[in-house]
Amino acid sequence: MAVERTLSIVKPDAVAKNVVGKIYSRFEEAGLQIVAAKMLRLSDDVAGGFYAEHRERPFFADLVGFMTSGPVVVQVLEGENAIAKNRELMGATNPQEAEAGTIRADFAQSIDANAVHGSDSPASAEREIAYFFAASEICERG
Numbered sequence: 001m002a003v004e005r006t007l008s009i010v011k012p013d014a015v016a017k018n019v020v021g022k023i024y025s026r027f028e029e030a031g032l033q034i035v036a037a038k039m040l041r042l043s044d045d046v047a048g049g050f051y052a053e054h055r056e057r058p059f060f061a062d063l064v065g066f067m068t069s070g071p072v073v074v075q076v077l078e079g080e081n082a083i084a085k086n087r088e089l090m091g092a093t094n095p096q097e098a099e100a101g102t103i104r105a106d107f108a109q110s111i112d113a114n115a116v117h118g119s120d121s122p123a124s125a126e127r128e129i130a131y132f133f134a135a136s137e138i139c140e141r142g
């Protein structure tokens with residue numbers, strides 16, 4: 001298995017619930033390292049550009065409205081199989097369908113406010129990491 005990097009976002013609902021640390025613990029306990037992190041408030045343009053692939057979907061305006069409703073914490077996670085491992089930790093998009101013990105089952109209320117984002121492929125991880133971080137902002141942990 002290869003060491004990968006993936007882009008993770010703690011969404012506004014989870015930041016508002018004050019569970020950033022609990023979510024970070026899930027990453028660390030699974031062997032993923034945080035190699036870059038920042039808190040920021042997304043603008044409409046930044047949130048819309050991030051979710052550009054969903055622009056034609058009926059939920060796009062709600063998604064952008066939600067993602068700009070409060071601060072988010074954005075991080076790059078690194079580790080063996082990091083992309084799939086993070087998706088497993090997150091659970092299904094709809095928290096009602098998420099397996100017990102996953103981040104979304106434990107911390108999310110609805111398909112709109114679902115606590116976390118994680119890249120779903122190597123190509124999206126590359127795009128999404130570059131969307132939020134300059135190469136100089138990513139730390140080698142060794």
Ligand code: IDP
Pocket residue numbers: 059063092093111112113114116117118120
């Ligand atoms: P993912 O976050 O699990 O990768 P995607 O299909 O990429 O799921 O969708 C991006 C985000 O858009 C989801 O996390 C969710 O917040 C929102 N979303 C997806 N499908 C729906 C829907 O049917 N209704 C409302 N929001 C949705």
